Structures are given as C-alpha cells and as structure tokens.
Amino acid sequence: MFRKTKLVTENQRVLVFKNQELEKVLMPGKYKVWDIKNELDFATFDINSLYFSEKNAERLYRNNEQLSKHISHWKLDSTEVGLLYVNDLLRGIVAPSEHLYLWKDAGEIRLEKMSIDEDIAIDDKTYFLINRAGANTSSRLIRSERTVAVKPIADLNVAKNHIGLLYVNGQLTKRLEPGQHGFWQFNHTVELKSFDCRTQLLEISGQEILSKDRVSLRINLSASIKVNDAELAARSVDKVEDFVYKTLQLALREAVGTKSLDDILLDKLYVNETVKELVKDRLSDIGISLLSVGVKDIILPGEMKAILNQVVEAQKAAEANVIKRREETSATRSLHNTAKVMENNPTLMRLKELEALEKVAERIDSLTVYGGLDGLMNGVVKIA
Structure with missing residues (x-):
C-alpha cells in the first residue's frame, strides 16, 4: 500500500523521517500520507513524559526549525544545578553540565539554575521544597545518561546537644548547629562528624590484668568525659570513644601491674587516682576533659577467692582469740583485786x-x- 494512515492523539507528537532525515512534525489529528517508494519512517512520542528522549536530540534540535518550535532547550554549566518546575510543581533536579530537551506543550516549564561553585549549602526554603516534592532521589535526578545512582543532596542531621563539623572534599568547612541541613553533592564529597557536648559515661569492662605479684584480676572501670573542643578532637583522632577507651585500658593495666594484690585491696583509691593522673593530660591535649574515674568491681579467680576467704577467716579467728584472752585477763585481774580488798x-x-x-x-x-x-x-x- 502506498498511502498510509497515521492517527496522532492529543498527548502525542510524531516525527516523520524521509530517508533518515526529519521532514516534519505531526500534531494531533488524522493524516493520510503517500509513501510510494517506502521512504518514510515515523517516531511517536508521548509529551506527558515531558522529555524529548530521541538519541539524536541535540542534532535534530539544532538542524530542524520545525522541531525547535516544539522543544525547549537548556544547558547547565559544570558548576550549576537546576530545579525543574512544570506548572509550578517541582519535577526533579537537573545535574551539572546537562542538556535538557523538553516538549513545550507538556505544560508551563521553567528551570531555576543555582551555582554550586563556591557555596554548596541549600537554603531552608529550597531544601523544604525539594524534600516535600520527594526530589532528593537518584530516580528524580535528571541526567542524559540515566545511570547515576547517587542522591543529589546530602541530608545531614545534627542532634540536640551535639556539634556538627562539615567536611567538603576532606577539608573542614564549617561548624553546624543542631538541626537538619542540606548540601549539594555534585562534584563534592560531603561528610559530617558529630560530637556529643554532654558529659558521657564510658564503661571499661572485664579487663584481665596481672598484678605485680602475678595475681590475675578482672577489673570493671567507669569514666566520665566531656568534649570541650570538637575541632581539635576531630583533627587528633578518628573515633573519640574508641581512643578514650583504649587509653583508659592501657592506664588501668599500668596502674594495676605495678602494685601487689594486697596493696590494691588496702588502698581502694589508688587505682582511681593513678589512672586519672596517667590519662588526664593526654585527653586534654585532644580537647577532651576527664571528669572522673572509678573502679566498679575487682573480681578474683575462684581459687584466689577461696584462699583470701581462708586468710580473712584466720585473721578474724585470731582477733577473736586475742579479745577473749584480753577479757579473761581483765576478769582475773578484777578477782585478784577483790580478794586483796576482802583479805583485810x-x-x-x-x-x-x-x-x-x-x-x-x-x-x-x-x-x-x-x-x-x-x-x-x-x-x-x-x-x-
């Protein structure tokens, strides 16, 4: 058949190619087209999808005036992102360096460009609109390749009573107050380090330590710390709690390893004071205050516990025997004195x-x- 019938619905646009070259654009309607030499090809597009996604879109737009009447084109710089609005509704985020081809008849279209060259922070109003529209997802990121699986915006939450430090490309950029913050991730690596400014309690539990006289002890230690300088702590150590834990652990071993079991049991404050003395200045150098240290438990092996019980039992028996003899002597002395008085x-x-x-x-x-x-x-x- 040499004559072809083509029906174009209201939401469709059809590109007619003759010998692989774009000849015209068909608007909604019913068309009868002669194709005697079978030279025509038809490409149908749904303008509700918004995007003109033909693989040769750039060339077709540039070389064909008929098509350019139906297509809007935007180009973003490498330091720009775009917010795409259709009929005043946010439809998505356009990545840097992108070409955007959209059907004009899809609705009232506008693109708001934002520079991310110097400041990647997002103002509260824009951040709210993006989250409300659910546009901060890889599926809503508009890129020609359609292969990006990263969220456009880094959502950073700083909890109450915390301090947040913002790092961009590995460099400390600013301090963040408690709350929700958004930053563009295009061309940048965004990281948040958060520090609790309240007093924190650490438990150093179950440490197996040999005393000076080679008695194995298990000691549970508690310590309270507070971060005074978050920036100094972030520069000095990777994880504050891990560093403090290991520092206290080593100090506890040093304190116990230089004293015998008897000395430790006799001087109950020795371990607390020694550990604090060993650790306090070292933590202060990284912006952390050591407020208190206390031994919760000293646990002995079963056999050592039995021996100590026997020692305590023998000591108490000896003390009781001394008291008994002292009382007997006192009673005898009293009888002797009474007898001397009655004699005369x-x-x-x-x-x-x-x-x-x-x-x-x-x-x-x-x-x-x-x-x-x-x-x-x-x-x-x-x-x-």
Missing part, C-alpha cells in the same frame, strides 16, 4: 558471803534455818 576487811567478806548465799537461795524452793541468825551464819540449815 571481815565485814566486806561477810557481805560477799551473803551475796553468794542469796544467789544460792534463788535456786532453792524452801530453806529451814536452825538457831536463828547464828545458825544461818554457821551453816545450820535444812534444804528442801
């Missing part, structure tokens, strides 16, 4: 006898005395 005092002797008789009488149900007081004194009694 018959009245006192008689009173002591009556006292002894009274104690005996308390244990007797009935007592019969013969001869009155003289009989009582002379022991003439009948006990029942």
